[in-house]
Amino acid sequence: MSDPVRARSNGRRRKEARPSELAEAALGLFVEKGYAATRLDEVAARAGVSKGTLYLYFDSKESLFKAVITMGIDPVMARGESMFEELRDDPVALLRALLAGWWELVGATELAGIPKLMIAEARNFPELARFYHEEVISRGRALVAGALELGIERGLIRRVDVPSAVQVLMAPLLMLSVWRTSFAVCDADACRPEKYLPTYFDLILNGLLVRPGAGELP
Amino acid sequence: MSDPVRARSNGRRRKEARPSELAEAALGLFVEKGYAATRLDEVAARAGVSKGTLYLYFDSKESLFKAVITMGIDPVMARGESMFEELRDDPVALLRALLAGWWELVGATELAGIPKLMIAEARNFPELARFYHEEVISRGRALVAGALELGIERGLIRRVDVPSAVQVLMAPLLMLSVWRTSFAVCDADACRPEKYLPTYFDLILNGLLVRPGAGELP
DNA sequence: CAATAATGACTGACCAGTCAGTTATTATAG
DNA sequence: CTATAATAACTGACTGGTCAGTCATTATTG
Numbered sequence: 001m002s003d004p005v006r007a008r009s010n011g012r013r014r015k016e017a018r019p020s021e022l023a024e025a026a027l028g029l030f031v032e033k034g035y036a037a038t039r040l041d042e043v044a045a046r047a048g049v050s051k052g053t054l055y056l057y058f059d060s061k062e063s064l065f066k067a068v069i070t071m072g073i074d075p076v077m078a079r080g081e082s083m084f085e086e087l088r089d090d091p092v093a094l095l096r097a098l099l100a101g102w103w104e105l106v107g108a109t110e111l112a113g114i115p116k117l118m119i120a121e122a123r124n125f126p127e128l129a130r131f132y133h134e135e136v137i138s139r140g141r142a143l144v145a146g147a148l149e150l151g152i153e154r155g156l157i158r159r160v161d162v163p164s165a166v167q168v169l170m171a172p173l174l175m176l177s178v179w180r181t182s183f184a185v186c187d188a189d190a191c192r193p194e195k196y197l198p199t200y201f202d203l204i205l206n207g208l209l210v211r212p213g214a215g216e217l218p
Numbered sequence: 219m220s221d222p223v224r225a226r227s228n229g230r231r232r233k234e235a236r237p238s239e240l241a242e243a244a245l246g247l248f249v250e251k252g253y254a255a256t257r258l259d260e261v262a263a264r265a266g267v268s269k270g271t272l273y274l275y276f277d278s279k280e281s282l283f284k285a286v287i288t289m290g291i292d293p294v295m296a297r298g299e300s301m302f303e304e305l306r307d308d309p310v311a312l313l314r315a316l317l318a319g320w321w322e323l324v325g326a327t328e329l330a331g332i333p334k335l336m337i338a339e340a341r342n343f344p345e346l347a348r349f350y351h352e353e354v355i356s357r358g359r360a361l362v363a364g365a366l367e368l369g370i371e372r373g374l375i376r377r378v379d380v381p382s383a384v385q386v387l388m389a390p391l392l393m394l395s396v397w398r399t400s401f402a403v404c405d406a407d408a409c410r411p412e413k414y415l416p417t418y419f420d421l422i423l424n425g426l427l428v429r430p431g432a433g434e435l436p
Numbered sequence: 437c438a439a440t441a442a443t444g445a446c447t448g449a450c451c452a453g454t455c456a457g458t459t460a461t462t463a464t465a466g
Numbered sequence: 467c468t469a470t471a472a473t474a475a476c477t478g479a480c481t482g483g484t485c486a487g488t489c490a491t492t493a494t495t496g
Contacts, residue, residue: 018441032341033341033342034252034253034254034338034339035252035255036252036254036255037253037254039484039485039486040485040486040487041485049442049443050442050443050444051443051444051486051487052442052443052444052488052489053441053442053443055487055488056441056442060486060487061486061487116337116338118400119334119337119338119396119397119400119401120252120334120337120338120400121252122401122403122404123250123251123400123403124251124252124255126403126404129400129403129404130404133401133404133405137401137405158424160417160420160421161413161416161417163407163408163413164413164414164416164417164418165417165421167390167393167394167408167414168390168414168417168418168421168422169421170393171389171390171392171393171394172385172386172389172390174389174393175388175389175392175393176385176389178337178396179385182336182337182338182340182341182347183337183340183347183351183355185340185341185344185347186344186347186348186351187351187355189381190381190385192382195379195381195382196382196385198379198382199378199379199383199386200382200386202378203378203383203386203387203422204386204421206376206424232475233474233475236475257451257452258451258452258453259451259452267475267476267477268476268477268478269452269453269477269478270453270454270455270476270477270478271475271476271477273452273453273454274475274476278452278453279452279453
């Protein structure tokens with residue numbers, strides 16, 4: 001086949017670009033309206049093609065959905081894993097970098113809709129949920145857990161229960177990205193990361209960092 | 219009319235009980251499959267009646283949805299507001315009581331599905347989202363914010379940005395209840411409140427309680 | 437003029453909402 | 467205490483619209 005990587009950007013034939021254009025359009029609509037309520041005609045229209053074209057690149061609505069979820073996972077994971085190696089001698093900075101990096105690479109991008117979408121549809125697509133759990137959630141948690149464990153080893157972080165602490169730590173970030181894709185319209189104030197993130201890091205770190213007179217509950 | 223409040227419990231005619239039975243069945247299915255993917259035939263079947271009966275009590279699928287969301291709000295709010303009055307002289311205990319109370323009254327009950335449902339459908343039902351935001355979210359936040367402010371006034375809680383701290387504090391609880399209604403099957407470990415909640419309170423409080431040598435980030 | 441890309445009218449299944457009819461309960465009459 | 471009428475609760479077959487998925491046709495390109 002003659003050079004398939006040409007992608008003339010303004011010509012009509014854009015075989016190479018179509019799948020990701022369609023997946024991006026689908027992500028937006030799935031996040032906005034939900035999987036079941038999204039019309040494939042609308043997805044195609046948003047991507048500037050007809051429904052027939054969509055079926056040239058995806059077998060079914062379900063396979064489009066799977067592509068939407070799968071897309072963009074690898075670069076994020078790779079970035080996290082490289083951070084881990086770079087910062088393993090400063091576990092607290094590593095932890096901050098992982099959480100802030102998640103926000104930059106996911107929370108602040110188009111990908112932020114994926115958590116909401118996956119949460120909404122996990123029970124309708126159990127196999128996909130299992131895939132996502134193994135390839136994204138578990139791997140992400142392992143990174144944060146690793147940072148906590150390094151910090152605990154070196155006496156920088158208090159001896160917390162690591163698995164549940166990881167969840168507690170991720171929850172505010174996930175929730176913020178979920179919120180921005182749902183209640184943003186009637187609750188714009190709640191969706192200001194520049195206000196939320198510093199408070200988040202402050203609360204989280206001052207609970208995690210080992211300090212002399214850490215008190216118990218009254 | 220002769221006594222309409224009789225409600226023979228096992229006879230076939232149960233006019234009084236039907237709406238809540240239907241709403242409960244609908245909540246379960248909406249949370250499980252999503253609003254759009256839920257069939258009214260299925261809701262009716264789960265409530266042990268036919269679809270025709272459902273339409274005796276609700277005008278439309280949408281009004282059923284609204285009833286599902288509205289149901290059970292008032293008792294929860296009332297409980298929160300009474301807690302506030304009872305415990306206003308011990309703000310830290312008040313904060314714990316509000317958060318733990320939310321878990322007991324919402325997180326650990328059928329109502330736990332409502333956050334997920336509202337998040338998934340907020341953009342499809344903007345008026346309902348606004349209602350929910352005003353009547354539930356804002357009022358709930360006001361309670362937690364009040365507890366924080368009392369604690370700050372009395373020097374028991376650090377001077378954090380209250381609005382964003384409230385969100386950060388609620389996020390792990392909301393996330394846990396959302397998780398239990400979505401990824402529970404493939405991630406049962408993550409859904410153990412007996413493990414998660416103590417870690418949550420530990421992390422949260424040790425970040426909030428004023429302590430002598432509270433350090434800044436490195 | 438191939439070969440490949442794209443189209444949009446079409447179809448068959450599905451489902452929200454309706455309504456004429458059925459069954460149970462209560463009231464009234466004989 | 468039947469028999470009959472009146473009412474209230476409920477049913478499920480039906481309809482009209484919607485939408486995922488198909489395919490014969492048209493457009494574009496080399």
